[in-house]
Amino acid sequence: MKTIWRPFASYNLWSLFAPPVGQERWHCDMKRGFQKARKKEPSVAALLEQDNTPQRIGHLAQRVVYEFHQETYLLNQSDGVARVAEILELYQESDEVQERVISILKNYQTNPILVGKTIIHLNRGDEGFPTPITIQQGSYIFNFFAAIDCIFTEPDGTLHILDFKTGKSDFDRRQGFVYLLAANYLYPHSKAIASFYNLESGKWSEPISATAAQLNAIQIELARIAQLHDLEKKRYRQNPDDFAQIFPPNSGINCQYCPFNSICEFSVS
Numbered sequence: 001m002k003t004i005w006r007p008f009a010s011y012n013l014w015s016l017f018a019p020p021v022g023q024e025r026w027h028c029d030m031k032r033g034f035q036k037a038r039k040k041e042p043s044v045a046a047l048l049e050q051d052n053t054p055q056r057i058g059h060l061a062q063r064v065v066y067e068f069h070q071e072t073y074l075l076n077q078s079d080g081v082a083r084v085a086e087i088l089e090l091y092q093e094s095d096e097v098q099e100r101v102i103s104i105l106k107n108y109q110t111n112p113i114l115v116g117k118t119i120i121h122l123n124r125g126d127e128g129f130p131t132p133i134t135i136q137q138g139s140y141i142f143n144f145f146a147a148i149d150c151i152f153t154e155p156d157g158t159l160h161i162l163d164f165k166t167g168k169s170d171f172d173r174r175q176g177f178v179y180l181l182a183a184n185y186l187y188p189h190s191k192a193i194a195s196f197y198n199l200e201s202g203k204w205s206e207p208i209s210a211t212a213a214q215l216n217a218i219q220i221e222l223a224r225i226a227q228l229h230d231l232e233k234k235r236y237r238q239n240p241d242d243f244a245q246i247f248p249p250n251s252g253i254n255c256q257y258c259p260f261n262s263i264c265e266f267s268v269s
């Protein structure tokens with residue numbers, strides 16, 4: 001079924017508007033401009049097509065969990081890590097990606113946290129955009145995207161939404177609340193909690209739950225972001241020369257790690 005175009009919101013968009021606590025120095029509104037308003041321009045599209053190393057590791061880490069749970073006997077085999085590495089065609093990746101994904105494979109084989117759980121959803125990691133949830137907030141309607149990695153049920157029937165992480169970044173509780181809002185629409189009769197598990201460090205976050213009032217506040221915030229982002233994109237389309245006013249740059253050390261530094265006139269090295 002074709003998705004009806006509407007203004008949209010997601011955790012990703014929220015984090016591009018307001019960084020997680022402690023990451024303010026890395027924040028640059030212009031990145032959102034490139035990523036979301038100029039994404040169809042050939043030079044931007046070419047950069048967006050390239051998975052950077054952390055993104056590549058994130059996608060492959062999700063595949064690790066998925067593939068092990070497709071063939072669970074591999075979790076108990078001495079060549080299980082090598083067999084999944086072969087399925088992932090890891091030999092095609094850079095040395096850093098290979099090294100870190102092998103470590104994730106070994107970690108997961110040693111501590112397969114989903115074994116024994118009733119899994120009701122497990123993302124492969126390369127499915128692309130999820131189906132949007134249509135939300136009406138007052139008279140405003142927007143599409144809400146929440147790409148959920150995994151859902152399993154706790155013994156008491158509570159839905160547990162689990163998000164897999166890699167790397168060193170801290171968990172952002174806002175993402176947990178966004179998942180809980182999605183669960184509230186997708187499974188309106190079920191109690192739900194959300195948590196994060198880092199496949200490299202083995203660290204599991206405390207479970208997050210939300211009251212109806214908290215979910216309502218998240219929904220209002222997402223509606224505000226969807227509306228504002230849509231307005232800013234329209235302003236850009238009408239006045240492309242105002243790009244830097246609509247999406248102000250925050251040049252600095254963060255430019256070094258920005259995917260747009262080769263085309264951004266405000267980039268500093």
Ligand code: SF4
Nearest residue numbers: 028249255258264267
């Ligand atoms: S290169 Fe720097 S100023 Fe330009 S978009 Fe990236 S972070 Fe912002």
